[in-house]
Amino acid sequence: MQETNEHLKREVGVWGLSANLVNIMIGAGIFALPAIVAAGLGTSSIYAYLFCGLLITLVMLCFAEIGSKVTTSGGAYTYIESSFGPYFGFLTVILFVLSALSADGAVANALVDVLGSIFPFFKTDYVRTLIFIILFAGLGYINVKGIKEGMVLVKTITLTKLIPLLLLVFFSWGHVSFDNLIIDSTPSISKVGAISLILFFAFQGAETGLSISGEVKKPNRTIPRAIFISIIGVLILYILIQTVSQGVLGASLSTYTENPLSMVAQQVFGPIGFTIITIGAAISMLGNLSSEILSMPRVLFRASKDNVLPLRPLSKIHKRFSTPYIAIITYATTGFLLASLGGFEQLAVISSASILLVYLGVSLSVIRSRRKSGKTTKHEFRIPGGYLVPILSVIIIVWLLSNLERKEVIGFGVYIAILTLIYFLKDKFWKRK
Numbered sequence: 001m002q003e004t005n006e007h008l009k010r011e012v013g014v015w016g017l018s019a020n021l022v023n024i025m026i027g028a029g030i031f032a033l034p035a036i037v038a039a040g041l042g043t044s045s046i047y048a049y050l051f052c053g054l055l056i057t058l059v060m061l062c063f064a065e066i067g068s069k070v071t072t073s074g075g076a077y078t079y080i081e082s083s084f085g086p087y088f089g090f091l092t093v094i095l096f097v098l099s100a101l102s103a104d105g106a107v108a109n110a111l112v113d114v115l116g117s118i119f120p121f122f123k124t125d126y127v128r129t130l131i132f133i134i135l136f137a138g139l140g141y142i143n144v145k146g147i148k149e150g151m152v153l154v155k156t157i158t159l160t161k162l163i164p165l166l167l168l169v170f171f172s173w174g175h176v177s178f179d180n181l182i183i184d185s186t187p188s189i190s191k192v193g194a195i196s197l198i199l200f201f202a203f204q205g206a207e208t209g210l211s212i213s214g215e216v217k218k219p220n221r222t223i224p225r226a227i228f229i230s231i232i233g234v235l236i237l238y239i240l241i242q243t244v245s246q247g248v249l250g251a252s253l254s255t256y257t258e259n260p261l262s263m264v265a266q267q268v269f270g271p272i273g274f275t276i277i278t279i280g281a282a283i284s285m286l287g288n289l290s291s292e293i294l295s296m297p298r299v300l301f302r303a304s305k306d307n308v309l310p311l312r313p314l315s316k317i318h319k320r321f322s323t324p325y326i327a328i329i330t331y332a333t334t335g336f337l338l339a340s341l342g343g344f345e346q347l348a349v350i351s352s353a354s355i356l357l358v359y360l361g362v363s364l365s366v367i368r369s370r371r372k373s374g375k376t377t378k379h380e381f382r383i384p385g386g387y388l389v390p391i392l393s394v395i396i397i398v399w400l401l402s403n404l405e406r407k408e409v410i411g412f413g414v415y416i417a418i419l420t421l422i423y424f425l426k427d428k429f430w431k432r433k
Contacts, residue, residue: 029202
């Protein structure tokens with residue numbers, strides 16, 4: 001078995017990595033957002049999906065190129081750190097981990113809320129806390145045991161979550177009223193941008209799945225292929241879900257903000273449909289968490305190994321399982337604390353804005369790496385069209401971030417300033433020590 005110089009085993013192939021990416025992307029968002037998008041854009045919702053699909057495709061092409069060159073663990077953090085140095089690596093790892101932890105906390109809360117819609121006792125505080133403990137401790141334990149065990153769980157849950165969604169799309173067509181799908185007006189660009197900023201929560205996550213690149217077989221080939229498979233598949237599925245939801249429920253779709261897909265299933269299958277899709281949503285969210293806890297500790301591991309985070313225990317590898325067990329335990333524990341302290345909405349907003357800043361850094365790192373390295377070797381993937389894709393990606397991300405409210409922009413500006421101060425103080429203290 002081939003090992004990297006990080007002492008991690010390369011055991012993940014194309015379909016395993018694709019499953020990991022899909023598993024993270026299809027989490028809580030798509031089960032709630034169709035109603036929110038419909039409320040904002042009505043039958044023009046397709047524009048927001050196409051816009052988000054375009055952006056995530058451009059960004060993931062950037063990930064594919066830089067990921068075929070930088071093949072150690074850490075994903076976006078490693079790509080940006082190798083291109084721009086430790087300061088930007090430090091900012092990236094904090095923003096990246098903050099985004100993932102916020103998303104995990106949001107998904108964990110959504111998972112318990114969904115279960116509470118069927119079994120009311122899940123709504124009590126002590127039961128919520130107990131479920132959070134079981135979730136994060138159980139998933140942490142599985143991933144400490146090994147990457148192979150973690151991938152088995154990821155593949156199983158990915159298949160389990162896709163089956164009810166695909167069945168819902170297939171059987172709903174007979175109940176679709178095409179009058180509900182007629183686009184009678186074109187929304188303004190600013191309106192599409194505002195809704196897309198919310199919808200983007202359902203598309204993010206693939207970058208987290210790439211954090212296990214240090215354990216991927218033939219990464220220069222596997223990473224681009226897995227990205228293309230996962231992005232195209234998820235985009236098609238999302239568009240189909242929005243279409244059948246709009247077609248079945250019509251204008252009333254926007255009123256079912258908590259669980260719109262379950263209402264579609266109830267219309268198509270009756271009461272049993274509501275229960276099946278609700279359980280499917282819970283499984284989907286569990287799958288999202290399993291992939292996050294599989295992937296994100298590798299970012300902490302790599303940052304510690306590079307001394308970007310001055311926490312040496314995070315870079316320790318388990319002697320028996322060859323996994324970054326301290327990083328996994330630390331990440332799972334922090335995820336539990338955030339889930340216990342926050343709710344879905346505020347954590348989702350923090351997550352989306354943070355990850356867009358990371359995407360911006362990855363797109364810029366493609367441009368930087370090309371200027372530094374010059375020619376591409378036969379083992380590296382290169383986006384066709386010169387600099388067009390990374391430049392378009394940068395422009396769209398900046399425009400999308402411009403839709404943030406002023407107080408949110410100021411908040412993130414202050415946050416970056418504080419992180420910058422911490423970085424230089426940390427560096428000074430660490431050198432002295």
